[in-house]
Amino acid sequence: MARSTENKIVLVTRKSRLDELIQRFNTEGQARFYVEHLGADFSDYQAEHQRYRQAVLEAEKMLAHHGRVQVLDRAFVPNFVFGAQDTVVALGQDGLVANVLKYLAGQPLIGVNPDPARWEGVLLPFSVRDLERLVPEVFAGRRPLREVSMAQAVLNTGETLCAVNDLFIGPRTHTSARYEISTGGESERQSSSGIIVSTGMGASGWLRSVLAGAGGIVSSLTGEDDMPTAIEDFRWESDYLYFSVREPWPSKTSASSISFGQVTGDNPLTLVSHMPENGVIFSDGIESDFVQFNAGTRATISVADRRGLLVS
Numbered sequence: 001m002a003r004s005t006e007n008k009i010v011l012v013t014r015k016s017r018l019d020e021l022i023q024r025f026n027t028e029g030q031a032r033f034y035v036e037h038l039g040a041d042f043s044d045y046q047a048e049h050q051r052y053r054q055a056v057l058e059a060e061k062m063l064a065h066h067g068r069v070q071v072l073d074r075a076f077v078p079n080f081v082f083g084a085q086d087t088v089v090a091l092g093q094d095g096l097v098a099n100v101l102k103y104l105a106g107q108p109l110i111g112v113n114p115d116p117a118r119w120e121g122v123l124l125p126f127s128v129r130d131l132e133r134l135v136p137e138v139f140a141g142r143r144p145l146r147e148v149s150m151a152q153a154v155l156n157t158g159e160t161l162c163a164v165n166d167l168f169i170g171p172r173t174h175t176s177a178r179y180e181i182s183t184g185g186e187s188e189r190q191s192s193s194g195i196i197v198s199t200g201m202g203a204s205g206w207l208r209s210v211l212a213g214a215g216g217i218v219s220s221l222t223g224e225d226d227m228p229t230a231i232e233d234f235r236w237e238s239d240y241l242y243f244s245v246r247e248p249w250p251s252k253t254s255a256s257s258i259s260f261g262q263v264t265g266d267n268p269l270t271l272v273s274h275m276p277e278n279g280v281i282f283s284d285g286i287e288s289d290f291v292q293f294n295a296g297t298r299a300t301i302s303v304a305d306r307r308g309l310l311v312s
Contacts, residue, residue: 007067007139008083012100013056014074014092018049048118052092055114058128059091066135077103078289087138089131090124097123098164098201098284101148101308108138108145110311122204125312138311147237148308151199151263153281156298159291163283164308165202167301169271169293170194171278176249178274181258183243184267191254193246195271197263197301200238203231206285210244239303240264269301 015023021031035042056071063069067087072080074092077100082088089110090096097111112131113124126134137143151163161167170177170193177194180187198207208229215227231242241263248256263269273279273293281299282290293299 003065003067004136005067005139008086009063009067009069009135010080010082010086010088011056011059011063011069011071012074012077012088012090012092012096013071014096016045016049016052018045021045048115051115051118055091055112055128059089059112059114059131062128062131063089063135065132066139074099082107087135091128092124093119094121094123095285097310099286099289101310102150102162102164102283104308105306106309108143108309108311110134110138123310134311144312145309146312148201148310149199149237149239149241150304150306150308151197151241151283152302152304153291154300154302155281155291155293157291161281161283161289161291162304162306163197163199163202165199165284166206167197167281167283168194168285169197169281169299169301170246171275172280172287173278175278177279178254179279180272180274181245182270182272183258183261183263186258188255188258189253189274190245190248190256190258191251192248192256195243195245197241197243197269199241200234200236202284203234203242207231207242207244210246237307241269241301241303243269243301263301263303265303271299271301273297273299 022028025031025034032042060069086107088107089112090100091112091114101109111124112126112128113119113121151167153161153167176191178191180189196206212229219225219227243261243263245259248259250256273295276295279293280290281293
């Protein structure tokens, strides 16, 4: 089969739930026994798996008409070297788009929904069939690209971690995080459940739940019903972030006056860990994608210099 160009296309895929069950239990039969023993419907796992595998095959075949295709499992994305001229296609759920985007450096990313009947796909505006007309338009520069701001944590250890949706800074386990927080010329020692830093893209995720929880508490105590659950004009391309401290504990050695605020280029957020162990910073809800944040480590949180590009 002749391809129309020699452009490289990286097709990023993910394991299905059935793949993960087989990985855990060694065989599909043992996975079936485990799921059905608990009273769940194993056929749903099979149907999802079959639909996803079919979508992968269709996408790979279609993309092969237009360029050189490399299929890449999500697990290998952090260590994969993307070429400057690569076009990247993420075939999966919304989280896959975020997980891939933060490792790119200006390459356009196409989010494809493999199963529109199952997945809402806020970040997956295209179907597999759309790739036939979409990819040539991307190669020709005729498709609009939407910029996405990212958060970054730069540590005094020399490590850097980026996030498309949000960063979490705190304890690895369900214990208290201890640190010094500085922003806007003010500093204080805190003990809390950790800190969430959200981007405009992440505003509909973890940040929304933080606002909903805080609003619900205030509403219950004051009787006010009109509590905000979103921040107006906080967009994917916004050049600022918001941070929220989870459950700050005021005591003789810790304060709670700094609990929520904006992070800008002129006003980064600085954190110094006072945790002897189990302190982490992870991004986009993936706990395995982390850097250590233990005693003496300083993290400067800001908007990343680079931005993601989503094909729209």
